[in-house]
Amino acid sequence: MQLAGAILQWRRQLQPGRTVRRFRRLLHPSERTASIFVYHRIAEPAIDPWGLAVSPGQFREQLLWLKAHADPVPLEAIVLARSPHDLPERPVAITFDDGYADVLFNALPVLEELKLPATVFLTAGYVDLPGEVWSDELAWRILLLQGDMMRLARSCGFSPPSLRASSGSSSWYAWESPADLRQWLYSALCTQLVGSSPARQNLVVEEARKWTEGDPPAAPARFLTSGEAQRLASSPWIEIGAHTVTHPALANLTPAEQSFEIAESREMLVRLTRREVRSFAFPYGKKHHFNSTSVQAVRDAGYRCSCVNYGRPVSRNTSRWMLPRYQILNWGAQRLAWEMRRWSQE
Numbered sequence: 001m002q003l004a005g006a007i008l009q010w011r012r013q014l015q016p017g018r019t020v021r022r023f024r025r026l027l028h029p030s031e032r033t034a035s036i037f038v039y040h041r042i043a044e045p046a047i048d049p050w051g052l053a054v055s056p057g058q059f060r061e062q063l064l065w066l067k068a069h070a071d072p073v074p075l076e077a078i079v080l081a082r083s084p085h086d087l088p089e090r091p092v093a094i095t096f097d098d099g100y101a102d103v104l105f106n107a108l109p110v111l112e113e114l115k116l117p118a119t120v121f122l123t124a125g126y127v128d129l130p131g132e133v134w135s136d137e138l139a140w141r142i143l144l145l146q147g148d149m150m151r152l153a154r155s156c157g158f159s160p161p162s163l164r165a166s167s168g169s170s171s172w173y174a175w176e177s178p179a180d181l182r183q184w185l186y187s188a189l190c191t192q193l194v195g196s197s198p199a200r201q202n203l204v205v206e207e208a209r210k211w212t213e214g215d216p217p218a219a220p221a222r223f224l225t226s227g228e229a230q231r232l233a234s235s236p237w238i239e240i241g242a243h244t245v246t247h248p249a250l251a252n253l254t255p256a257e258q259s260f261e262i263a264e265s266r267e268m269l270v271r272l273t274r275r276e277v278r279s280f281a282f283p284y285g286k287k288h289h290f291n292s293t294s295v296q297a298v299r300d301a302g303y304r305c306s307c308v309n310y311g312r313p314v315s316r317n318t319s320r321w322m323l324p325r326y327q328i329l330n331w332g333a334q335r336l337a338w339e340m341r342r343w344s345q346e
């Protein structure tokens, strides 16, 4: 029994994926890997529990550093490379998910000024969306506004543990342990609503409106209009990719629903932008948010690649249907350099 426990512990420490990568680097020191970055918003929102926003100042600093110390390439270059030597020494591709309007206003000018290519994955049904999506509205309502959070929790079917109430905090990340009722409730609702129907998501937002009071933030999280999406797509530095129609967790849908989300979003974006749409990104993007049916549907719909949301280097053994990406947080250049060094040693 003791031996079995020790073996289990040893195997846990071994972390097979990381060890294999280290061995491979020892055997093939010249093997080149690429990195793909994923951003969402270039903005300074009042609240950002998912770390989706990088401030315009930090974004510029990050890109200046990348241009000086790495080799930014289009995502397509990584997908089409037949051998690592088709790529420059330190290839990095820049991508954005969802289609927030601030990508046009705060990211595109920097990309164009520094002549850096990027792929923007648009949620086709969010183009021209009049309000905010459920996760953005719930964030400021629950984490910042005044309200009866216990009543809200109960009306949504939760029995929260006894936690202290708080006056609201803007510095908590949703992947950290919740320290108060607001954080607990936001975390619980997100876990539930990621896999729920739009009807359930809307119902919870309605409940949150009922039990909270105060003004919305000065700059709501707005998505691109059709005209803005067309302006973005017309830049020679931008490739438009698809990110489904309604941003569901695909693994929860039937095969027919998955095919619709994946194929229809491509057609909608081709019609809107009059450009080819060859790249796809899975919403939420962790392993449990999609499955082999989703991957097959992406291939059947005529895409050339698809991206996920967990960070790994891209090597010649990486499937082009599950291209890993590193989420970039609101870091300065030094922290980005430090994170990139850390990733290269994993």
Ligand SMILES: [Zn+2]
Residues within 6 Å of the ligand: 097, 098, 243, 247, 282, 283, 284
């Ligand atoms: Zn997304």
